[in-house]
Amino acid sequence: MRTISYHNxxxxxxYSFAVGKIRAMxxxxxxxxxxxxxxxSKDTRxxxxxxxxxxxxxxxxxxxxxxxFEALLNAELKRTYQLIKDIDPDPASACNxxxxxxxxxxxxxLLKLRQSPSEADSFLINLGLYGPEAIRQMxxxxxxxxxxxxxxxxxxxxxxxxxxxSPPSQWIDIQLDHILYTYLIRQAEHLNxxxxxxxxxxxxxxxxxxxxxxxxxxxxxxxxLQSVLLEGGEISKEKMLSFLEEPNDKLIxxxxxxxxxxxxxxxxxxxxxxxxxxxFERLADNFFIQYxxxxxxxxxxxxxxxSYILTKENETxxxxxxxxxxxxxxxxxxxxxxxxxxxA
Amino acid sequence: xxxRLNLSATRSNLLRIKEELEFAxxxxxxxxxxxxxxxxxxxxxxxxxxxxxxxxxxxxxxAYRSFEQTSVILGxxxxxxxxxxxxxxxxxxxxxxxxxxxxxPIVNYSxxxxxxxxxxxxxxxxxxxxxxxxxxxxLKKLAKLAELEVxxxxxxxxxxxxxxxxxxxxxxxxxQYSETIKYLENTLEEKERQELFQLKRAKNIHxxxx
Numbered sequence: 001m002r003t004i005s006y007h008n009x010x011x012x013x014x015y016s017f018a019v020g021k022i023r024a025m026x027x028x029x030x031x032x033x034x035x036x037x038x039x040x041s042k043d044t045r046x047x048x049x050x051x052x053x054x055x056x057x058x059x060x061x062x063x064x065x066x067x068x069f070e071a072l073l074n075a076e077l078k079r080t081y082q083l084i085k086d087i088d089p090d091p092a093s094a095c096n097x098x099x100x101x102x103x104x105x106x107x108x109x110l111l112k113l114r115q116s117p118s119e120a121d122s123f124l125i126n127l128g129l130y131g132p133e134a135i136r137q138m139x140x141x142x143x144x145x146x147x148x149x150x151x152x153x154x155x156x157x158x159x160x161x162x163x164x165x166s167p168p169s170q171w172i173d174i175q176l177d178h179i180l181y182t183y184l185i186r187q188a189e190h191l192n193x194x195x196x197x198x199x200x201x202x203x204x205x206x207x208x209x210x211x212x213x214x215x216x217x218x219x220x221x222x223x224x225l226q227s228v229l230l231e232g233g234e235i236s237k238e239k240m241l242s243f244l245e246e247p248n249d250k251l252i253x254x255x256x257x258x259x260x261x262x263x264x265x266x267x268x269x270x271x272x273x274x275x276x277x278x279x280f281e282r283l284a285d286n287f288f289i290q291y292x293x294x295x296x297x298x299x300x301x302x303x304x305x306x307s308y309i310l311t312k313e314n315e316t317x318x319x320x321x322x323x324x325x326x327x328x329x330x331x332x333x334x335x336x337x338x339x340x341x342x343x344a
Numbered sequence: 345x346x347x348r349l350n351l352s353a354t355r356s357n358l359l360r361i362k363e364e365l366e367f368a369x370x371x372x373x374x375x376x377x378x379x380x381x382x383x384x385x386x387x388x389x390x391x392x393x394x395x396x397x398x399x400x401x402x403x404x405x406x407a408y409r410s411f412e413q414t415s416v417i418l419g420x421x422x423x424x425x426x427x428x429x430x431x432x433x434x435x436x437x438x439x440x441x442x443x444x445x446x447x448x449p450i451v452n453y454s455x456x457x458x459x460x461x462x463x464x465x466x467x468x469x470x471x472x473x474x475x476x477x478x479x480x481x482x483l484k485k486l487a488k489l490a491e492l493e494v495x496x497x498x499x500x501x502x503x504x505x506x507x508x509x510x511x512x513x514x515x516x517x518x519x520q521y522s523e524t525i526k527y528l529e530n531t532l533e534e535k536e537r538q539e540l541f542q543l544k545r546a547k548n549i550h551x552x553x554x
Binding site: 109122278 | 474
């Protein structure tokens with residue numbers, strides 16, 4: 001991967017304890033060897049037994065139903081977010097932004113099921129900056145004031161629109177994605193955290209490129225693409241729209257100098273051959289793992305904390321891939337092909 | 345055991361039975377023709393059914409495989425959240441046509457919107473698009489398969505019924521009636537001879553007395 005130039009401006013000494021703790025926690029992350037053993041294991045029970053010896057030990061202790069692994073993995077993530085909250089010296093830290101997408105997931109569920117909120121329980125994720133109960137409260141009372149002002153305003157007007165015209169459920173997803181990413185970029189800029197700004201920009205770019213390819217495959221028109229493309233990336237919306245009519249080679253050549261050029265080149269070449277974006281998605285995730293890997297060289301600052309959260313997210317994602325694979329008796333190679341890179 | 349009907353040997357009975365036998369023979373011929381048409385239809389349809397079944401199996405197999413891969417990447421919770429409030433406006437119209445009096449359904453399947461329009465693009469993967477597309481396409485094929493299966497069941501039931509009726513006529517009704525006719529004819533001829541003989545005897549006695 002090409003090195004991403006970014007300068008950490010805040011060598012903040014107040015993070016020294018937190019970073020020290022994170023460095024210790026990082027040694028307990030699951031390594032490639034364990035993933036190999038997990039893939040080779042017979043079933044989810046055996047996987048549970050293997051995980052007992054790791055930092056997941058107390059969750060997967062003897063007798064715990066490893067069949068409900070989604071809940072256990074979420075519990076691990078909840079613990080990770082709690083740990084970060086406990087050691088983060090800044091209560092308005094950039095780490096808060098990372099949990100927000102769970103609140104948005106819950107918001108999507110509750111808004112889609114606003115006619116029958118009781119059914120929403122099984123779809124809610126017990127994670128997020130606010131948590132499912134707070135979000136439910138906001139949706140039932142239509143009062144979004146506990147959220148930051150920008151978000152509250154945007155979501156309130158979305159709900160008003162929703163009640164007026166009852167648009168398709170896709171509209172809710174698209175609008176909430178716009179609101180979330182606009183907010184994330186704005187907050188990262190407000191915090192003046194270059195690490196996070198670049199991360200979100202790259203995320204938006206790669207999401208937009210993937211969206212472009214998906215929209216192309218669905219043979220939808222430019223106006224639809226325009227409505228789903230996220231704003232705030234390095235590549236402007238107009239430029240992305242211009243790629244709709246161009247062959248995919250053009251996309252590769254014009255983004256040849258982007259930091260994620262390799263993702264685009266390999267991902268799109270595979271897509272052209274196999275008509276599958278699986279490799280693109282995996283390479284994109286790997287790109288972010290490499291990107292956050294740079295936080296290893298930062299001794300003081302919030303970046304190692306951000307990096308730890310994202311690494312844990314990636315780790316649980318990988319575990320879920322192996323669990324679902326085992327549960328459905330998928331061939332080993334299918335599971336291996338989908339595993340994301342392991343931060344080490 | 346004699347197969348014939350238990351009828352008194354009268355000329356009117358014989359005429360009636362002959363008429364009925366003629367009618368049964370005509371009926372049998374018609375049923376034979378119907379059976380042939382039905383057999384041809386069933387054989388033709390069997391081939392289409394086999395093809396359609398294979399297509400449905402293939403596409404569903406692909407769809408479930410793709411679904412597995414999607415749930416591997418996204419997790420079941422996310423997949424269930426995506427499918428929430430999914431409303432796809434399917435239209436299934438069933439009209440009828442008739443083959444030899446058997447009512448056969450024609451299933452017309454149409455969809456107003458694609459299911460792809462139910463989720464956003466952030467946080468969902470391209471394999472989800474593929475899964476949704478495969479499941480949507482399988483619905484059209486499933487409608488065709490349902491049409492063929494129901495048609496075939498109805499045709500096969502009718503064929504069985506026709507076969508049974510034709511067999512009943514051919515092996516039971518017609519032989520029974522033929523035998524009855526033979527018996528009646530024999531009995532009537534015997535009666536005639538007897539009467540003739542009695543007449544002749546009476547005539548002779550009458551001559552001698554005179």
